[in-house]
Structures are given as structure tokens and as C-alpha cells.
Amino acid sequence: MECSKRSSLLALVLVSLCCLASSTDISHDGRALKINGERRIIISGAIHYPRSTPEMWPDLLRKAKEGGLDTIETYIFWNGHEPRRREYYFEGNYDVIRFFKEIQNAGLYAILRIGPYVCAEWDYGSTLAMVTIAIILHPIIQTVQNSGQKIGLAGNLKQPKWGHLKELHAALKSMEKSLTYGEVNNTDFGNGVAATKFSYNATVSGCFLSNANQSSDATLEYQGTKYFLPAWSVSILPDCKQEVYNTAKVTTQTSIMVKKPNKANDEASDLKWSWRPETLGSSVRGLGGNFTENKLLEQIITAVDESDYLWYMTSVDISHKQQMTLRVNTTGHVLHAFVNGQxxxxxxxxxxxxxxxxxxxxxxKAGKNHISLLSVTVGLKNYGARYELEPAGIVSGPVQLIGGNITIDLSTNAWSYKIGLDGEKTKVYLDNPDRKWYSGIIPTQRPFTWYKVLMLYCDAT
Incomplete structure (x- = not known):
């Protein structure tokens, strides 16, 4: 049933996106992608729509296009679109349909990476996804270059990278016919120096001159002309005569960092901070659990991307009042432990x-005692062999009470589970006149406290 619902939702998204696209034939012939029968060089870059506001999208797209990109690719961030099972969200900076409309308005192609996996310093992507659909959808284009961030999250250009890559993109585009249709001929001059020539119709050609030596520059005489090749570089000659680009020769504008007096402490002192405590009452008393299991569950699967916080709550009967050691084996990353609300x-x-x-x-105390363990994750691994099998939380434990010669294993107790903090549930970060915030002296080193400050940010670039 869940697979069916997700498939239907994906189909709805895809149909909506298809409505944005005109009829275009996309194919691949083993040499290059073909658009309406013509081989094309496609240069793409990533813009992740949830990481900026809809108001910022047009400007980001404009700068990407000015930098020589003709395609934007993005993941579909399912943990934002489905924060809880069968609850879907496509508004605000998760309005992916609006994002693709902006891409179309900018005259750009798009790559839709359906997922569910997101490898982008993102908290997984949707551990709940039950199905992945492979489709051909206009416009889906192959990424040919991964060159790092060129535009900052605030929309400022990262120079000289942006300008340097803009020149590269222009050089490659000027060679599109020879690169996609030309015959390839390689010449090795030794010591890591080589030339690659693309010839098309005996009139159109383009050349790459490379120096793979990482420490020594080289001078190459090629077709009657001498070329200086810095160490570990490639020169581009769109007509096989004049060099228009070299990867190691940066001629574009460079951002200049100006060192100024550190006024961070002065500025921080002017900020108006307020605070409020996290509500812990029911959780530390073992109340308000969402479900119960007679075992210790793994945190990532249990919390299903809803929160980085998971409460493990149980109770135990003790014959008489005494001091005991609470021992918890955990894969963390952080653990807070409460006994009888303390x-x-x-x-x-x-x-x-x-x-x-x-x-x-x-x-x-003698009688029933409540134990509440709050497990916290502070970032999850998202690459490497079998990374998805690495656990988090108090999975399997054991959780034990040790007093004198007696050890009580609580691992198979009836454990009640509660996902998230009260402040997350009530959206404490949103303005609400009925919600009390405290000002004046701001407490420090006080556990389970929310802090709030209003900051104005100006992008001077």
C-alpha cells in the first residue's frame, strides 16, 4: 500500500513536470547525448532548491546561465517532501514544481534526480522511500563536469572559480561540433605531454594539449607553433592554432579578502538574545510515548528522519531504596539519562x-522507577562501503542496572519510544505571542534550553 501511494505521488510530480516541457526527442548514440537528433555538449551544475528561498531562485539561475551552464540538476529531497509517513509537503522552498518552472523560464535544461538517496551533506534523503522509478523525461541531460561550488548559498559569485570556469564552458561550447562528431587522434610526446585532436569534415577541428607532469612545466612545438604548458594543465585550442584557455592560467577577476579588526565580540554584545526551557516533564517521567517494543531499537530507522532526538523510556521495580549504577552501551552520538525525572x-x-x-x-527508590534515555544524532555518514548499515542510538544495548553483586538487564524490558523534542513538535522557533521567551541575563551551560536572536544579514557582493 505504501509503495502504491509513493508511486502515485511520484507520478503526480512527474506529470506536473512533463506539462512544463515542450515535445523534445532525447537520445544517446554511444558518443553523445542527442537533442532532436543533434549531438550536444551539455554542461550542468547543481542548485538544491531547499537550500535557498523561491525568491532567490531566479537570480541563482541567471548567474548559473551567465557562467556558461545550460542545465541545472537537483535531487528530490524526500525527507522534506514527506517529513512523516503519508504526509506530503511541496510548499515554500520545497515547491519543486515552481523551481522547475523557474529553470524553464531561464531557458535552461534540467536533470531530475528522483532519489531517494541524497549525497550532499544532507541528513540521508528518505529512508522511507520504497520505490525508485527510472524514466526518460525532457529535459534530462547528462552532467559532464563536476567542478565544485561556483555560487555561494547567498548568491554571491565565488571568484576566480566562477569566471575561470565560465571561460572553460565557452571554450568547450565553441568546439561542440568537432568534439561530438570529429574523429579523434592522440599524439604522445613523452614525459607526460600529449595532444588530442578532433577533426570533423576536414575543415572543423579542435585540440587539447596536456602536461600531466605534476612538477615540471613544458614547452611543446605543435603544428609549427610553440605552446607553454604549465605543470598539471590542459590547454584548449578550438581551431588547433590559438590557445584560448589553460586550466592553470587564471586570468579572471579574483575576490580580494581584506583583513579588518575583529568586531565579532562587539557585535555579539549588541544582539538581543532570549531563551526558554525545553519542556521535559512528560518524557522524563516515561509518558507520551508513540509506541512500545520489548527491545532496544535502532535510532535512524525508528526516527525516520523526523528528528535527531529519540526518547527510550522504561520502568523497573526495585525492592528497596538504594544507589545503583546505570550502564548504557550506545552508538550515540550523545546520550542524556534521567532517573525518576532527574x-x-x-x-x-x-x-x-x-x-x-x-x-x-x-x-x-523502593517500588517503580522511571528511566528515560534521550539519544541524539549529530550528523550521519552518507558515503563509503555499507554506510547505510551503520547503526545509531541504543540499538541492542545492553542497558543495565548494577548494585552490589546484582545486575539487572533492562534490554528486553517494555521500552516506550517518543520521537523528537517538545519544542520541535510545537515549532518553538516560529513567532507566537502566546509563547513565553525570557530576556535579560541569558543562562549558559544550562541543558535543554532554546536560544533565539534576531540577526540581519547583508550580502555585500
Whole structure:
């Protein structure tokens, strides 16, 4: 049923996108992509729509186009579109249809990366996705270059990279016919120096001269002309005569960093901070759980991208009042432990070593005692072999109480689970006149506190 619902939603998105596109034939003949039967060089760059506002999209697209791109590619960020099972969101900076309309308005092609996986310093992508659909949809174009960020998140140009790559894109586009239709001939001059010539119809040609030596420059005489090739560089000659571009020769504008006095502390002192405590009452008393299992669950799968916080809550009967050690084996990354509503300790895994053992002594009363463990993740691995199998949270434990010669294993207790903090549920970060925020002296080193400040940001570029 879930697969069917997701398939229907994907189909709705794709139909909406298809309505934006005119009838265009897209194919590939083993040499290049073909648009309406013509081989093309397509140069693309990524703009991730959730990372900027809809008002910023037109300007970002304009700068991308000015930089020589003709295609924009983006992931579909499913954990934003489906924050909870069967609850879908396509508004604001998640309005992907509007984003693709802006791409079309800019006269650009687009690559739609349906996912669900997102490899972009993003918290997974949608661990809930049950189906991936492969389609041919105009305009879907092959990315031919991955050259890093050229435009900042605020829309400022990263110079000299933006200008340098703009020149590269123009040089490649000027050679489109010879590169996609020409016959290829390679000449090796030794010591890492080589020439590659693309010849088309005996009249159109383009050449690349390369120096693969990483430490020594070279001078190459080619077809009667001498060319200087810096170490580890490629020169582009669209007519096989005049060099118009070299990867190591940067001639474009460079952003200049001006060192100014550090006024950060002065500016920070002028900021108007306010704060409010996180509401912990029900969670630390073991109440408000979403569901119960007789085992310790893995956090990523259980929280399903809804939050980086997961409560593990249980209770245990103790025969008499005593002090006992609470021991928790966790794959973290952070653990806060409460006994009968009182914080008994916090711990995190240092230096990226997330597997650790939490041990604290706490007072237990005779009768029923409540234990609440708040597990926190602070970033998840998104590459490498079998990364998706690396666990987080208090998966399997064990969780134990140790007093004298007695060890009580709570791992198979009835554990109640609650996803997220109260402030996340109530959207504490939004303005609400009924919500009390405190000003004046701002408490520091106070656990479970929300802080708020109004900052004005100006992009001087």
C-alpha cells in the first residue's frame, strides 16, 4: 500500500513536470547525448532548491546561465517532501514544481534526480522511500563536469572559480561540433605531454594539449607553433592554432579578502538574545510515548528522519531504596539519562568515535522507577562501503542496572519510544505571542534550553 501511494505521488510530480516541457526527442548514440537528433555538449551544475528561498531562485539561475551552464540538476529531497509517513509537503522552498518552472523560464535544461538517496551533506534523503522509478523525461541531460561550488548559498559569485570556469564552458561550447562528431587522434610526446585532436569534415577541428607532469612545466612545438604548458594543465585550442584557455592560467577577476579588526565580540554584545526551557516533564517521567517494543531499537530507522532526538523510556521495580549504577552501551552520538525525572548525566562520543559506554550512579527508590534515555544524532555518514548499515542510538544495548553483586538487564524490558523534542513538535522557533521567551541575563551551560536572536544579514557582493 505504501509503495502504491509513493508511486502515485511520484507520478503526480512527474506529470506536473512533463506539462512544463515542450515535445523534445532525447537520445544517446554511444558518443553523445542527442537533442532532436543533434549531438550536444551539455554542461550542468547543481542548485538544491531547499537550500535557498523561491525568491532567490531566479537570480541563482541567471548567474548559473551567465557562467556558461545550460542545465541545472537537483535531487528530490524526500525527507522534506514527506517529513512523516503519508504526509506530503511541496510548499515554500520545497515547491519543486515552481523551481522547475523557474529553470524553464531561464531557458535552461534540467536533470531530475528522483532519489531517494541524497549525497550532499544532507541528513540521508528518505529512508522511507520504497520505490525508485527510472524514466526518460525532457529535459534530462547528462552532467559532464563536476567542478565544485561556483555560487555561494547567498548568491554571491565565488571568484576566480566562477569566471575561470565560465571561460572553460565557452571554450568547450565553441568546439561542440568537432568534439561530438570529429574523429579523434592522440599524439604522445613523452614525459607526460600529449595532444588530442578532433577533426570533423576536414575543415572543423579542435585540440587539447596536456602536461600531466605534476612538477615540471613544458614547452611543446605543435603544428609549427610553440605552446607553454604549465605543470598539471590542459590547454584548449578550438581551431588547433590559438590557445584560448589553460586550466592553470587564471586570468579572471579574483575576490580580494581584506583583513579588518575583529568586531565579532562587539557585535555579539549588541544582539538581543532570549531563551526558554525545553519542556521535559512528560518524557522524563516515561509518558507520551508513540509506541512500545520489548527491545532496544535502532535510532535512524525508528526516527525516520523526523528528528535527531529519540526518547527510550522504561520502568523497573526495585525492592528497596538504594544507589545503583546505570550502564548504557550506545552508538550515540550523545546520550542524556534521567532517573525518576532527574538528569543523572550526559555524555557524547569524542572525535567521531560514536560507540561508547555511559555509566552514572543514581538513587533508586523502593517500588517503580522511571528511566528515560534521550539519544541524539549529530550528523550521519552518507558515503563509503555499507554506510547505510551503520547503526545509531541504543540499538541492542545492553542497558543495565548494577548494585552490589546484582545486575539487572533492562534490554528486553517494555521500552516506550517518543520521537523528537517538545519544542520541535510545537515549532518553538516560529513567532507566537502566546509563547513565553525570557530576556535579560541569558543562562549558559544550562541543558535543554532554546536560544533565539534576531540577526540581519547583508550580502555585500
Amino acid at each position: 538528569l543523572v548525566g550526559s555524555q557524547y562520543g569524542p572525535n567521531g568515535n560514536w560507540v561508547f559506554v555511559f555509566e552514572r550512579t543514581a538513587k533508586f
